[in-house]
Amino acid sequence: MSHGLSIGDLAARTGLAVSAIRFYETHDIIKPVRNAGGHRRYGRSDIRRLSFVMAAQKLGFSLSEIAPHLHRLPDHKAPTKADWTRISTKFRKDIDARIDALEELRDKLDGCIGCGCLSLKSCALYNPGDMKAAEGAGPRNLTAITT
Structure with missing residues (x-):
């Protein structure tokens, strides 16, 4: 991660507030590095991590359900397709169960x-x-x- 993104750049790119980014950082969703001046720098892969969290939370998943999957991803580099496939397989099962529950709710x-x-x-x-x-x-x- 050469120079990395500033927290403001990451906020602009994801649409999240800086405070939300810091919150996710405290939960080890993202792990910035510090530059020589002590400022946080984020990788481009953090955009994808945060976007995934935002999408999963919008679907009703809690951070405690999401975080363990992201903790298994490599730090400071982009996850591989295999990494995302592993995560999506688990979430697919959960999403399918939620769809079934929503259909049941609709019908009853x-x-x-x-x-x-x-x-x-x-x-x-x-x-x-x-x-x-x-x-x-x-x-x-x-x-x-x-x-």
Whole structure:
């Protein structure tokens, strides 16, 4: 990483605030090097790391779910195609599960979701006397598919 990007350059390139970049740095998502003057310098590969984090978070993944995968990538150099394939394989499984859960939500949202409200006529058929309460709190018909 010759001269590297300044934190301002990285912020401009990713659309993230400088404070967000520092936050990700504290979680070892990116690992800048210091130049002779002590300033942080980031590699171009950090743009991809941060972009990946932003995309994954937009899909609902938490940083604690994302970070372990990025910690396995090489520091201070661009990840290989094999590195990204390994990560994408794991995330594909998680994304597919979320798609299934969203489709289930879409298909059941206008019916009984097992929440105990008993306000719909169909609740008397699917959840008579709030029998779903024995399974736990919340919308049992929907949460059962995501856990």
